Amino acid sequence: MDKIKIHALRCGQVRTTKYLPFNPDNKALMTVAGFLVPQKDWAWSPVYCYYIEHLNGKVLIDTAWSRRMSPDGVEDKKAEIRELGFMLYTLNQGYTPKGEAIDEQLDALGVKTSELDYVVLTHLDCDHACGLHQVADAKRIIVSEDEMKYANTRTPKNIMRYKKRWWKDVPISQFAFNGHEGPFYESFDLFGDGSIQLIHIPGHCAGLVCVKITGKDGKFVLLTSDGAYSHKNWIDLVLPGIHADRKKQLESLEWIREMSMNSNCVESLLTHDPNVKPHIVELDV
Secondary structure: OOEEEEEEEEEEEEEEEOOOOOOOOOOOHHHHHOOOOOHHHEEEEEEEEEEEEEOOEEEEEOOOOOHHHOOOOOOOHHHHHHHHOHHHHHHOEEEOOOOOOHHHHHHHOOOOHHHOOEEEOOOOOHHHHOOHHHHOOOOOEEEEHHHHHHHOOOOHHHHHHOOHHHOOOOOEEEEOOOEOOOOOOOEEEOOOOOOEEEEEOOOOOOOOEEEEEEOOOOOEEEEOHHHOOOHHHHHHOOOOOOOOOHHHHHHHHHHHHHHHOOOOEEEEEOOOOOOOOOEEEEEEO
16 A cells, blocks of 8 residues: 545534524524524534554544434434433434445445545534444554543533433543643553554533544645634634533644644544535655
């Protein structure tokens, strides 16, 4: 293999208020969540996972929605509430058309989930982790220690936000940051050669990571996860609405902006940007 191939896989959609991706005025959580927000102020956004073909292994970034959310490939309110719980359902809804669940996407590429060397969870929110059971036979599934600790902290917001059943019966390993990249100088070198770095960008949640994939010529692709929801966030420094730490969220977003504008950045790809389309990015190895 003479290329690193990064596949952008559209895995359904998520529906939120307009204040969740863009909340410059720091509106209260109840408003971000949609309480008394009119329907005209709600919108659908895509949900992307990223599959990386690498000389050192096959890597999946995030798992998106469970097929249980939309068993027939269409919106299903009852199924969504069963999966998310009623309170979380009020914050975001989602569905996955037939063929777009992550295991279905990988199957279309000729990849068995058991062949995945790593599944990296950037964080444990529903639209990133509730499809985890669909790739549970991967060789290794990892999340940062900071994120697992945060998700297990029993605050009212976290009880609504995280459902342990998404990962309870899945063998997840936790990693500690061992490098010094990123806005807080905390990163994890997945293969030990600098080609895939998991970089700590806290703020949206405590243990959020983005993924920096670098080719031999220094060109790189940045997968920002929920550090930014669309290019508007990092171009104009507009903060999203859900956060654990607003100050750190801004510092992380400023770093994303700096990296995205770097001349070596081939693409800065986001999980929920409507401008992202399914495609493949290649880097030299």
